[in-house]
Amino acid sequence: YVLDASQSMKQKMRRAQTRRIDIASAELNKALVQLKPRQRFNIIAFANRLDRFDRQMQAATKDNVAKAQAWVEALKLKLGTNTYDALELAFNTAGRGSFDRYYPLEADTVFLLSDGAPTIQRLKGAGLKPDDKDAILAAVRRWNPFRRIVVHTIGLGLNKKRRVFMEK
Numbered sequence: 777y778v779l780d781a782s783q784s785m786k787q788k789m790r791r792a793q794t795r796r797i798d799i800a801s802a803e804l805n806k807a808l809v810q811l812k813p814r815q816r817f818n819i820i821a822f823a824n825r826l827d828r829f830d831r832q833m834q835a836a837t838k839d840n841v842a843k844a845q846a847w848v849e850a851l852k853l854k855l856g857t858n859t860y861d862a863l864e865l866a867f868n869t870a871g872r873g874s875f876d877r878y879y880p881l882e883a884d885t886v887f888l889l890s891d892g893a894p895t896i897q898r899l900k901g902a903g904l905k906p907d908d909k910d911a912i913l914a915a916v917r918r919w920n921p922f923r924r925i926v927v928h929t930i931g932l933g934l935n936k937k938r939r940v941f942m943e944k
Contacts, residue, residue: 777804778866779848780890781821782857787891789933796932800889801848803930807887808844811836816883819844820865824856824897833869833882856904859894860912867919877922889930892938909941 785797792799804819811817815836819829829847834840866886867874873881894907916927931942 777807777817777819778862778886778888778890779804779819779821779851780823780857780859780888781827781851781853782823782891782893782895783853783855784857784891784893785932786853787933796891797851797853799932800930804848804889805845808836808841811841813837817844818869818883819848820862820869821848821851822858822862823854824858825854826858826862826865827851828865828869856897857890857893857895857907859888859890860896860907860915863888863912863916864919867916867925870925874920874925875918875922877924881924884925886925886927887930888927888942889932890942891933892929892931892942894941909944913941913944 779800785800786795788795789799808817813836816833817836818833821827829844869883871879871882873879894909894912895904896907898905929942931939934942
């Protein structure tokens, strides 16, 4: 699971009085409790930096799921939305099998929960600027050339431009 923990996730959804991050966390919690103990998972939270629930994939035991839920609850939202690096880490976590069909996969599915607005720091001056969405999509194709990993996107509060990016 790749969870957007950027400041933009503080915004409330249009028709609800619930923040994007609260909806994403609730949906993530629902998904975690539905996992079978033989299944494995990990969570990557991203903003201007990446945080992982664990360095390795974890069995979905009740104890690990409870720890993961507490970890998500304790996340602090930060500036920036480094989607590129978060997805790169997710594919690296999946192992060499994502780009080499002769190796097994550590993970076969990636869930990206985000508002679909990747940003990076400006090289000159302060602040953030939109990241190159086409470069992110090209990298995903490069990291997953055989499409052995299914990528599901869950978009929260998307406008038309963000929806197109998340759908691609």
